Amino acid sequence: MPTRRSVVIGVDSSTQSTKAVAVDADTGELLAVGRAPHTVTGSAGARESDPEEWWSALVTAVRAAVRDAGVPAGAVTGIAVAGQQHGLVTLGADRRPLRPALLWNDTRSAPQAAALAARLGGPAAWLERTGSVPVASMTAAKWQWLREHEPRRAEAVAGVRLPHDHLTERLTGIAVTDPGDASGTCWYGRGARGGEGAAGTEGLRDSTGGLDGKESAGAYDPEILDLVGLDPALLPAVAPGGATRVGTLTPAAAEALGLPRTVVVAAGTGDNMAAAVGLGLGGAGLLDHPVVSLGTSGTVFAATRARPADPGLAGFAATDGTHLPLGCTLNCTLAVDRFATLLGLDREDASPGGGDGGGVVVLPYLDGERTPDLPHAAGLVTGLRHGTDPRSVLGAAYEGAAFTVLRALDHLLAACGLDPAAPDVRDRPLRLIGGGARGRTWTETVRRLSGRPLVVPAAEELVALGAAALAAGAVTGADPVALTTAWGTGTGEILPAVGRDEETWNRIAGVLSAATPALLSTTVEEVGQGGRGEADVVEVDAASLADG
Numbered sequence: 001m002p003t004r005r006s007v008v009i010g011v012d013s014s015t016q017s018t019k020a021v022a023v024d025a026d027t028g029e030l031l032a033v034g035r036a037p038h039t040v041t042g043s044a045g046a047r048e049s050d051p052e053e054w055w056s057a058l059v060t061a062v063r064a065a066v067r068d069a070g071v072p073a074g075a076v077t078g079i080a081v082a083g084q085q086h087g088l089v090t091l092g093a094d095r096r097p098l099r100p101a102l103l104w105n106d107t108r109s110a111p112q113a114a115a116l117a118a119r120l121g122g123p124a125a126w127l128e129r130t131g132s133v134p135v136a137s138m139t140a141a142k143w144q145w146l147r148e149h150e151p152r153r154a155e156a157v158a159g160v161r162l163p164h165d166h167l168t169e170r171l172t173g174i175a176v177t178d179p180g181d182a183s184g185t186c187w188y189g190r191g192a193r194g195g196e197g198a199a200g201t202e203g204l205r206d207s208t209g210g211l212d213g214k215e216s217a218g219a220y221d222p223e224i225l226d227l228v229g230l231d232p233a234l235l236p237a238v239a240p241g242g243a244t245r246v247g248t249l250t251p252a253a254a255e256a257l258g259l260p261r262t263v264v265v266a267a268g269t270g271d272n273m274a275a276a277v278g279l280g281l282g283g284a285g286l287l288d289h290p291v292v293s294l295g296t297s298g299t300v301f302a303a304t305r306a307r308p309a310d311p312g313l314a315g316f317a318a319t320d321g322t323h324l325p326l327g328c329t330l331n332c333t334l335a336v337d338r339f340a341t342l343l344g345l346d347r348e349d350a351s352p353g354g355g356d357g358g359g360v361v362v363l364p365y366l367d368g369e370r371t372p373d374l375p376h377a378a379g380l381v382t383g384l385r386h387g388t389d390p391r392s393v394l395g396a397a398y399e400g401a402a403f404t405v406l407r408a409l410d411h412l413l414a415a416c417g418l419d420p421a422a423p424d425v426r427d428r429p430l431r432l433i434g435g436g437a438r439g440r441t442w443t444e445t446v447r448r449l450s451g452r453p454l455v456v457p458a459a460e461e462l463v464a465l466g467a468a469a470l471a472a473g474a475v476t477g478a479d480p481v482a483l484t485t486a487w488g489t490g491t492g493e494i495l496p497a498v499g500r501d502e503e504t505w506n507r508i509a510g511v512l513s514a515a516t517p518a519l520l521s522t523t524v525e526e527v528g529q530g531g532r533g534e535a536d537v538v539e540v541d542a543a544s545l546a547d548g
């Protein structure tokens, strides 16, 4: 009798949408992808989403993936969720969200982040304890914002979760996170035992036996929790790194997804950590292939054995115990698409910003910025002339976004002890992933401004594929990075380097340097005052789902 195919589901619940992949657990063959959009609301620095919508998007995307894979539901053996990092999900006693989640790109928490950074001994102490200095994105700053602006609601909170924890809990009924996503909270330190005293630890072991008493390699930092007035009992247990089996589907989740209750659920992780797994990064190899991800956020990261202590970077953990230092910008593909819409152009209708004799520069910091740390900044356009072609303005928006990400990359390399300009470092190919990596103008702009070769993996949806490998690892015990290496998901076309466009780089760097004092000041009235402003829908991009 032929053996039945074992299919695993990897879910990427990111800012703009949920993507679910159905993957053959043995061969890594991508059988189908399901997608469903998210709604992000807010103005004046606010960015919120309803976690209930993430759940219904997950259900829609998973059902679509299983249907289009053409496999019986009984073939599905495992599932894992990777989610947008840092978001603050607050639960009531009924384990349902008390309010919309505060997202990673909500900058209202900038004043709370600055106040926290000055405590505990200052930035150096935060770096030592958690790997990162608080910025507006970090969950601890969002929790402080909630306590200051909605104190009664904060007091009613019975559970604090990250986006992927919340979805894993919806699948299993178990409150659990992983060291990778926990490392983005700024209340999780590394190197000690973890999970102790956290709500759900015992339940986790009792109901599944899955964790087998293993502890994570890190721990919630009691002094920081005390500083932000957060009871550790409100937090999920921290699973050990790698592919941890948390449990199986609850009857309600199994019914919603149309899958058997026996489907194994892995602990999952943050979206950048899952992308690293999808690319086969971990263990060693490390800085040979730094990664640039072009999505709502622009991120640069690399798997490393040592954690660089740098206030301009986040010292995150990867899922396998290595480090994943990361730089993150708030304005990448969505900001550029906004410029295309403003200009009435298609996103591929761009020409370089240096044309027309004007030398247009755009700093597309529509959402404020995180790297560089300019949370109150707004977008800036300079160098316009009568003859300026709108296509140059769009090209300059790409350049401004790509410059900001690549500047963070140079910072990352330098923090890891490498000279970004040294020929042997410049020759190391960048791996380019995320929705933007599918766009010709994005690829060419990154190539031109970096002067580095690029590898664009043939596989799309690297985050969801990384999650699928975590699921497969939880089912079979295999190492997820070894699985994706065997699946070959990190490989793809190599685009050779072109000469770096120093002129454009220097022009943008000059404008950023001159404008920084102005960009540092508060340009959005409500920022820091807690006002949510008019809650308008800012991102529902079904079109980008369709063309992506």
Ligand SMILES: Nc1ncnc2c1ncn2[C@@H]1O[C@H](COP(=O)(O)OP(=O)(O)O)[C@@H](O)[C@H]1O
Residues within 6 Å of the ligand: 014, 015, 016, 017, 294, 295, 296, 297, 333, 334, 337, 347, 434, 435, 436, 437, 438, 439, 440, 442, 544, 547, 548
């Ligand atoms: N073919 C394409 N060319 C250029 N950009 C694209 C293409 N397809 C999708 N995108 C961009 O990818 C973005 C979504 O990427 P994704 O990595 O899924 O984002 P996120 O993870 O933040 O939700 C959209 O903002 C869109 O601009």
Ligand SMILES: O=C(CO)[C@@H](O)[C@H](O)COP(=O)(O)O
Residues within 6 Å of the ligand: 014, 015, 016, 083, 084, 085, 086, 104, 137, 184, 270, 271, 272, 295, 296, 297, 298, 299, 314, 326, 328
């Ligand atoms: O905040 C970070 C990383 O620190 C972001 O990378 C979020 O994790 C959101 O990712 P995308 O939705 O843009 O993929």
